Amino acid sequence: MAVFACTGCGAVLTAPVSRVALPVHAHHRHGHTLLPPLMEPGTYAVDQEPSGPPWLPWSEARTDEAETRGFFAPVDVLPMGPPGEVVVAPGDSRGTVLIPERCDGCCMGLDGRDGPNLACAQCGQEVATRIDDCSLWQAVRFVPHAVHRHSAAVPVPCATGWATPPGQSRGAPPVGPSGAWSPLWEAAAGAALAHLLVVSAGMSVEVPGGLAAHIFGRSLDALLPKGPPVKRAALAGPGLPAPDSTPDIALVPRHPQTGEAWRPPGTSDTVPVEAGVWTRLAFPREGLPVPAAGGMPDGVFRDDPLPPHPWELFRPDPEVLLHTLARLPAVRQPWLREIYDRVRGNPYGHPFQ
Template sequence: MTVLACVGCDGVLSARLSQVALPAHAHQKWGNGVLLPVLMEPGTYAVDPKPAGPPWRRWSGVGAEEAAAQGVFAPVYAVSFGPPGAIVVAPGDTRGTVLIPDRCGGYCCGLDGSDGPNLACAQCGRAVATRIDDCSLWQAVWFEPLAVRRLADEDPDDRTADWEVLAQQRQGLPPVDPSGAWSRQWEAAVGAALAHLLAASAGAPVAVPDGLMARTFGRVLDGLIPSGMPAKTVALAGPGLPTPNPAPDIFLVPHHPRTGKAWQPSGTTATVPLSAEVWTHLAFYSEPLLVPATGGLPDGVLRDDPLPMHPRGLFRPDRAVFLDTLARLPAVRQAWLRRIYDRVRDFRYPRLF
């Protein structure tokens, strides 16, 4: 377990926390006027390995080599030269912090962090974190990487780092919200995995299995990659699943929910990582039968089970998450993939995204 402390005075700034993988939707923006829930589960924290925050430099003033050193390989509006390692927690897990009154700017419903860190250490007054709770943004507190340090306590973390827990938990995250809309988490997770899947395709068409994978991945892949070459096949692989025979060209594998490391199957098949909650649903969920497998219900018997949730409209991966992920893959410097990146960035595929 870990506690965050102020580097200036050692004041305690968080509850006891366990580290988990950074969610794919950590930086997602969704809708307008929509209040999103809390990003992190209580008692957890995640670390963003990417540089974040000021100083920012416009792409036109940053050379390709300098941008690549910051982990950006395709044009973006601005490149961050801030320190990596921002730590995100649920707002309820903060301790010993106070708002900075002149940094409480937001769009319309709360704080958006546009004025810089808006939380200070209550003990010494050092700016240490940014609380975000405005509409369209996931509610979170982001601690500045240079303003805090992590202190490990004596109690070990009882969350196993291997794959046993994931192999036993077979529910996953449903793709449809109770409102009937596609899950925002699914849109972000598929957007990130889609970027990796395109890179793994090497420009060839990609054939995904029928069903939910076709609805979430297939339509966009067909729209982005022209036909004409033999298609590469995709299959799920991970803990609790048998190894497909014959092996596909690409495996879709889960991120470990705690460490963030991707499952590594045996062999040399290319792998594409996907959020563990989404992967688990794809791997193990099947809709329940609404009638007995043989015959029907007796006359006069009404079934009161709720119908399975079906979404309104077509699935659209999160465009911003897709572009951000693709811009950070070295493969985007290949001409064919750069063309896709540029066209999506220029809104050439509005119906897909």
């Protein structure tokens, strides 16, 4: 584990935290309400993308300048802040005070539009940006040059490789109690769909039946040509048997700690999927909702209470799709750029309405 301290005076600015992969919904907006923290308590992630002001309008940016900052398709504005922000849950920050003149937001809180709004309480150096406005996942983002990392006294196991299957943590369920699809699933699907489009090479893609078909099928049918030639996608990862034949595309889990995609044997193109989402796609059956008495046999599932069912068609989040595609060099290919421009021009049309 680690703690982060101010580079100006050495004051500790976080609780002990362990590193995990940045969630795919880190740049995702949702609804018009207060959202929970982006990061789980006791964790941190490093955002490798440039972030925050100053902002450069796309019309004023040179192509080489945009690509140097990791943008390969038009966006509204380029963030010209530094990459490498350290992201923690607000409850894991320590020893900071608000900078009152930088506490702007759109509605219910702070959105970080003016840059760092937290200073070190001990020396006054600008150290971080707190974000907690409506539609934004709450987070504290530490400026890379304002903090340095120290090892904490609490040891944690090194989380590398796939010795522990991602199935041990099932993540958020796809459908909430209200019958609405989970925004975490919509964001994860938007990111995975971007990679699916890239490896499709502009051809039709056939995805596995069941939940995976609900998540990806309608969007792929709308965005890619119909009919042959067809690329076949299949789920692959820890705990799944090897397929009878190598699929063209493997839907694989993204390691929750390292962010690395599982690599299947063979030569399939891979599409990383958030580990919790992948697990529910690969192992769709839930365990018993209540303890069973009387020695119920293995593999027998009760139907009380019934699992929630969605009241609307699933839609991958178009903003996450565009955010991911714009940062993949493949989007410069004419056929994929056409899809990008089409979705950007009507992000809430079919199949995203």
